[in-house]
Amino acid sequence: MQLLGLVGSMKGMTSNSVASECVLKLVGGGEINMINASEPQQLTPFAAHFVSNVDLFQACNFANFAATGEDTPLQRAEWIKFLGAFANLENRANQVYKTVKANYLCLTKVAEANEKTFKPIVAWMEYQNGIWSFTKELYKLKYVEDAGGENVDASINNITYNISNPDDIEDLHAILCTVDVVIDETYSWDAVGYNETTFLQNINIEDYSCFGFITNQSLWRYDKRIQNLTTLDWLDGAVSQPQLVLADLIEILFPTGNYTTTYFRNLAKGEGVVSIEANMCQRDISTPLDPTVVPCP
Secondary structure, eight states: OTTTTOGGGOOEESOOOOOOHHHHHHHHTTSSEEOOTTOGGGGTTOSOEEESOTTSOOOTTEEEOOGGGOSSHHHHHTTHHHHHHHTTOHHHHHHHHHHHHHHHHHHHHHHHHHTTTOOOEEEEEEEETTEEEEOOOHHHHHHHHHTTOEESOGGGGGOEEETTSHHHHHHHHHHHTTOSEEEEOOOOSOTTTOOHHHHHHHHTOSOOTTOHHHHTTOEEESOSEEETTTEEGGGTHHHHOHHHHHHHHHHHHSOOSSOOOSSOEEGGGTOOOEEOOGGGOOSOTTSOOOOOOOOOO
């Protein structure tokens, strides 16, 4: 919406879980109203109500927006063309996507040059109810490949590890001894308080001398930009501008020290979160937001 310059046309939302400074500013100023989704009649006046849950009741003005269901980062970003069609902004949508795609592909060339000397092994991991698992989401695995890294063996993705089971713990620790970078995507109600100690407790280890990602300080989360301590910009801005995510991952895999990540924070170095607030909106909301182009040699 921001990249198309349509934020001013937004008149209602069914959730205040949004990680956009400028949208929060409009909500705070009463220009965007909060709508009760359980009362469908409140949605009737709107020309289009964009929804991501396709299993919900579908009214005539509902438009299914399924960007997060795509398998690659660029496919997710390309959904801007779908939005553009609703506002006769196809040209703007195509222009934005062309810019994003060109920058993304340029960055993959940089990553290809890096991986000739070293290909770090990356593990996306999640802890839930005493169980650790590795991600099966294809777009995340694609990000690692495009950044010049290597995902943990595909066969591991189908296995879960119960920290109450000594054999599982031993197997999990053996895998982690081969990993260079860990991205901990465990959901937490307290993102600010989630730190390296939290991870180490959940992984149930005391001696981590064999874990390269710990000794090399490469333990990450993608909750750096967050609103109200629960809403991640990973699910908003990162979807529309995957080139920023890729640039982050290239820096994570091949650190230069002169690039500040947008979406990832380093737990091993004690990096905290950036709390998104309405007063951070310092731009003209009526003007389309230009995608951020990462310098690419």
